Amino acid sequence: MDWQRDGKDWPHRERSRFVQAGGLTWHVQLFEAGDARAPVALLLHGTGASTHSWRDVAPLLVQRGYTVIAPDLPGHAFTGMPPGGVGAPQLGLNGMARAMQALLGILHAEPTLVVGHSAGAAIAIRMALDGLIHPQRIVGINAAVLPLGGLAGPLFSPVAKLMAAAPLVPRLFAWRARNPAVLERLLGSTGSKLDPAGTALYQRLVSHPAHAAGALAMMANWNLPQLARDLPRLDTPLDLFVGDHDRTVPPAHGALIRERLAPAARGELVVLQGLGHLAHEEAPERVVAAISPSAGIPQGVRA
Numbered sequence: 001m002d003w004q005r006d007g008k009d010w011p012h013r014e015r016s017r018f019v020q021a022g023g024l025t026w027h028v029q030l031f032e033a034g035d036a037r038a039p040v041a042l043l044l045h046g047t048g049a050s051t052h053s054w055r056d057v058a059p060l061l062v063q064r065g066y067t068v069i070a071p072d073l074p075g076h077a078f079t080g081m082p083p084g085g086v087g088a089p090q091l092g093l094n095g096m097a098r099a100m101q102a103l104l105g106i107l108h109a110e111p112t113l114v115v116g117h118s119a120g121a122a123i124a125i126r127m128a129l130d131g132l133i134h135p136q137r138i139v140g141i142n143a144a145v146l147p148l149g150g151l152a153g154p155l156f157s158p159v160a161k162l163m164a165a166a167p168l169v170p171r172l173f174a175w176r177a178r179n180p181a182v183l184e185r186l187l188g189s190t191g192s193k194l195d196p197a198g199t200a201l202y203q204r205l206v207s208h209p210a211h212a213a214g215a216l217a218m219m220a221n222w223n224l225p226q227l228a229r230d231l232p233r234l235d236t237p238l239d240l241f242v243g244d245h246d247r248t249v250p251p252a253h254g255a256l257i258r259e260r261l262a263p264a265a266r267g268e269l270v271v272l273q274g275l276g277h278l279a280h281e282e283a284p285e286r287v288v289a290a291i292s293p294s295a296g297i298p299q300g301v302r303a
Contacts, residue, residue, distance in 0.1 A: 001078050001208050003027075010078075011055035011201070018078075022102030024090060027051065027078035030107075031058045031068035039112035041066040042104070042135075046118030046144065048215040050077035052201045053117060056284035064292040069109055073120075074099060075214020077205060085217070092221035093126050101132040111135050115291065117280060118144040118249065119218070122227055128236045129227075137267070139291055141241045142249045142277050145231070145257050147224045174209040191247035191276025198281050231260040239267035241290060243275035 007013060015029040029051045032038075041061050045053040051070045058068045072079035074090045082088035082099075089095030100123060104111070114135045116124040121140030127133045176182050183203050187194060194202070205211050238261060242254035254269050270290050272279045280287040 001205075001210055003078055006204060006208065007078055011052050012058070016051075016078075019103065019106055021106040022090065022099040024074055024082055024099060024103075025080040026103055027072040028103070028107070029054075029058070029068075029070045031062045031070075033062050033065055033067045035065070035067075038065055038067045040109050041068045041113040041115060042109070042111035042124075042133075043068060043070040044100075044114065044116040044120030044123050045070075045073060045076075046116075046120050047073075047218050048076070048206065048211075049117070050201075050205060050211075052077075052198075052205075053278070053281060057115075057280050057288055060284060060288040061292065064288070066113065066292075069104075069107065069111070071100070071103060073123075073214075073218070075211075075217055077211055081210065081214055081217070086213075086220060088217075091214075091217045093122060093223050093227060094130070095221075096123055096218075097126040097130060097132055100127060104133070113137050113139070113291075115139045115141065116143065117141045118277065119222070121145060122222075122224065125231070125234060125238065126227060129230050129234055135236060137237050137239065139239045139241060140257075141280050141287065142243055142246050143240060143253070143257060144249050145224065146228050146253050174207050174212045178203075178207040187278075189247055190278050191243065191245040192278035192282050193276070194278065194281055198278075228260070231257065232262055234261060234265040236265060237267040238265050239270065239291075241270045241272055241279065241287065243272045243277060243279040245274060245276040246279075248277040 012029055015031055017028055017030060019026045019028050043054045050072050054070045058070055061068050074096060075081045082090040090099040111133060112135055114124040121143035122145050124138045125145065128138060187202060240254040240258055242251045244251050258266055258269055275282050
C-alpha cells in the first residue's frame with residue numbers, strides 16, 4: 001500500500017516510521033511512555049489486519065506506563081511483501097517469528113509484555129518457544145493457536161496456497177471487498193460490531209490487492225499443528241482473553257489451549273462477555289483493563 005496515498009490519514013500517523021530489518025521494509029508505530037526505563041509492550045495484529053487494530057489500545061497502555069511497539073506484519077498494509085512472494089519463509093509462522101526478532105533487534109527493544117490478537121498470538125508464542133523473546137507475560141486475544149477442526153482443517157492450508165499462488169485471486173477479492181455489503185458480511189462473520197471509523201479502515205485494507213495478497217499468503221504458509229504440539233513446552237505465562245461472541249475462533253479454544261500448557265505457563269482465562277473476534281477494537285478500555293487492571297472498569301469474567 002502507498003503511504004502517501006493510502007496512509008495520509010492513518011490512525012496515529014505521527015507515530016509511524018519505516019524500518020529495514022530481516023530483508024523487509026516494516027511499517028512500525030512507536031508510542032513512547034516518556035521514561036527510558038518504561039517496560040515495552042509489543043502488539044501483534046492478526047491476519048488481514050494492521051496497526052490500525054491497536055489504535056485505541058496503544059494509547060491506553062501508554063497511560064499505564066508502557067512504551068508500545070505495533071508493527072504491520074509482513075505483506076500487510078504498509079509493510080512490504082518479502083522477496084520470493086507467496087513462498088517466502090517470512091510468511092510462515094517460524095519465519096515470521098524470526099523476522100519479528102530481527103525487527104526488535106533493530107529497534108533495540110526487549111518486550112516485557114506481548115499482546116497478540118488471533119494469529120498474532122501464535123507468533124508471540126512461537127517466538128517465546130524458540131527463545132527469540134523472553135517476555136514476562138503473553139496475552140492472547142481470541143488466540144488462533146489450534147488447528148481448525150472438522151473437514152476444514154486439513155483443507156485450509158492447501159486451498160489457501162492455491163488461492164495465494166493465483167495472481168488474479170487477490171485482485172478479485174479486493175474488487176469484491178469494495179462492495180460495502182461484502183465487507184459488512186465479512187466483519188459480521190467475526191461476531192464483532194465495529195464503529196464506522198473502524199469499518200472504513202478495514203474497507204481500505206481489504207479492497208487493496210497487495211494487502212489481500214499478503215493475508216492470503218500468510219494463511220497459505222501457517223503451521224498450527226506444530227505449534228499445538230509444542231504448547232506444553234511454553235514456560236512464559238500465557239493469559240487467554242476470549243470473546244464469547246467470537247465467530248472466527250471457537251471460544252472453546254481458550255480452555256483447550258490452557259489445558260495443554262504446563263502449570264508455569266497457565267495464566268488466566270478471561271471471558272469478554274458480549275464481544276466478538278475483534279474484541280480489542282469493540283471495547284479497548286475493557287481489554288486494556290484486563291491486561292493492566294485499574295479500578296472501576298469492567299474487566300471480564302476470569303476463569
